[in-house]
Amino acid sequence: MTKKFYVTTPLYYSNDKAHVGSAYTTIAADVLARWRRSLGDDVYYQTGVDEHGAKMEKAAKLAGFKNPKEFCDYQTQFWKKAWQDLNISYDFFIRTTDTEHEQFVQRFIKKLWDKGEIYKGKYEGLYCLGCEEFKEPSDLIDEKCPMHNSKPQKIKEINYFFKLSKYQKILIGLIESDKFKIKPKERKNEVLGFLKKEKLKDISVSREKVVWGIQLPWDKKQTVYCWVDALLNYLSGIESKSKIFWPADLHLIGKDILKFHAVLWPALLLAGGYKLSKKIFAHGFFTLQGKKISKTSGNIIYVSVLVEKYGADAVRYSLLREIPFGQDGDISEEKIANRYNNDLANDLGNLVLRTITLVKKAKLKGEILKVEVSSLKIDNLLQNLKFKEVLEKIFQEVKEANFYINKEKPWQFDHSDKKLRQILQILQEKILLISKSLEPFMPETSTKIQSQLQTLKAEPLFPRIK
Ligand SMILES: [Zn+2]
Numbered sequence: 301m302t303k304k305f306y307v308t309t310p311l312y313y314s315n316d317k318a319h320v321g322s323a324y325t326t327i328a329a330d331v332l333a334r335w336r337r338s339l340g341d342d343v344y345y346q347t348g349v350d351e352h353g354a355k356m357e358k359a360a361k362l363a364g365f366k367n368p369k370e371f372c373d374y375q376t377q378f379w380k381k382a383w384q385d386l387n388i389s390y391d392f393f394i395r396t397t398d399t400e401h402e403q404f405v406q407r408f409i410k411k412l413w414d415k416g417e418i419y420k421g422k423y424e425g426l427y428c429l430g431c432e433e434f435k436e437p438s439d440l441i442d443e444k445c446p447m448h449n450s451k452p453q454k455i456k457e458i459n460y461f462f463k464l465s466k467y468q469k470i471l472i473g474l475i476e477s478d479k480f481k482i483k484p485k486e487r488k489n490e491v492l493g494f495l496k497k498e499k500l501k502d503i504s505v506s507r508e509k510v511v512w513g514i515q516l517p518w519d520k521k522q523t524v525y526c527w528v529d530a531l532l533n534y535l536s537g538i539e540s541k542s543k544i545f546w547p548a549d550l551h552l553i554g555k556d557i558l559k560f561h562a563v564l565w566p567a568l569l570l571a572g573g574y575k576l577s578k579k580i581f582a583h584g585f586f587t588l589q590g591k592k593i594s595k596t597s598g599n600i601i602y603v604s605v606l607v608e609k610y611g612a613d614a615v616r617y618s619l620l621r622e623i624p625f626g627q628d629g630d631i632s633e634e635k636i637a638n639r640y641n642n643d644l645a646n647d648l649g650n651l652v653l654r655t656i657t658l659v660k661k662a663k664l665k666g667e668i669l670k671v672e673v674s675s676l677k678i679d680n681l682l683q684n685l686k687f688k689e690v691l692e693k694i695f696q697e698v699k700e701a702n703f704y705i706n707k708e709k710p711w712q713f714d715h716s717d718k719k720l721r722q723i724l725q726i727l728q729e730k731i732l733l734i735s736k737s738l739e740p741f742m743p744e745t746s747t748k749i750q751s752q753l754q755t756l757k758a759e760p761l762f763p764r765i766k
Contacts, residue, residue, distance in 0.1 A: 306545040
């Protein structure tokens with residue numbers, strides 16, 4: 301029976317450019333989407349960009365654009381290009397300025413207003429523009445947002461509030477019982493700890509002075525708070541297919557936006573009468589050469605630069621191989637280069653090159669693709685997002701195949717020797733198995749290997765980096 305699988309990344313802030321951080325989430329979701337498609341499942345993979353809000357309006361002005369929408373159009377092309385470069389196989393790229401999305405948000409929020417889930421009130425408090433988030437004094441260090449090292453604005457305006465507080469108990473129950481799954485366990489505990497310790501406050505879901513946003517249908521002077529706008533993409537993007545794909549099977553996020561996804565999002569769904577998403581998985585943070593990734597201090601690597609130098613597959617491989625998914629870790633270009641040279645060029649590349657050269661010399665035909673090979677039994681690991689462990693298992697096979705060549709020394713045999721044919725048969729089967737297991741992670745390499753196995757035209761898979 302075909303199963304459906306709806307997976308999402310968060311929306312990325314349109315004014316940024318794709319760097320290793322956003323690539324990490326997007327690659328992970330892509331691996332899952334490709335894997336589930338290979339099982340024959342009905343997959344829907346959605347990613348996209350978040351384009352509204354005061355921060356965006358300001359960025360557009362700074363960049364010299366009169367109209368924020370023109371700036372968004374300009375920015376979006378870079379995101380799409382980055383994902384194309386990385387071979388991201390999304391089914392839909394959503395923009396929060398899409399008309400369908402805007403209309404959906406208006407209908408959704410009107411429904412909450414009509415149901416009495418939203419009320420008019422006065423907001424007085426602090427707002428960090430960098431986070432696009434209302435802050436409590438307890439969130440701050442020396443009165444500054446610790447993420448942005450800047451003082452939040454004092455805001456005093458008439459807003460509309462969503463009755464978030466009434467969902468506190470319900471959420472605790474749903475999360476504790478795993479009816480709404482939050483993974484890994486540390487993140488679940490973090491959310492439960494927060495929900496049990498602090499009394500949830502109702503949250504302002506509109507802004508009076510932000511023009512660049514989706515208008516409230518019943519009060520045109522107000523626009524929808526950009527986080528509510530962004531979260532609703534998970535529903536609006538599949539609206540015409542919601543019977544098939546809702547509830548979402550997996551929202552992949554970074555742990556910095558856990559609260560929005562584990563508290564506000566399910567409460568909005570409950571208020572709107574929707575089923576809850578099945579699972580949230582929050583991965584860890586990584587540092588770049590031991591330091592926080594930061595655009596302002598220049599400690600950042602952009603996807604385009606990496607792909608140009610190492611190719612998409614090496615980037616996809618290195619990021620998922622380096623850090624156990626869910627935990628914090630460190631990445632650097634040096635680490636990517638090492639993975640490229642050692643695991644990919646030396647271990648995998650040489651295995652394929654040596655074998656195909658020998659097969660060709662022995663005048664065997666490239667018929668190995670017709671052979672049924674068993675699988676590496678990685679489905680259970682992939683189900684649990686253990687990407688690093690899967691890659692370790694595949695590259696253990698690569699090591700063993702190299703060991704097998706070195707032990708059997710096939711180059712010592714005469715071309716027509718039966719034993720040589722046997723050894724080469726085994727090697728080709730091993731390589732076929734490796735290439736098939738690698739497909740979700742390294743689609744280009746997987747195709748190249750299978751084509752080389754068939755045509756017996758051996759070319760280095762990972763040429764030396766200049
Ligand atoms: Zn902030």
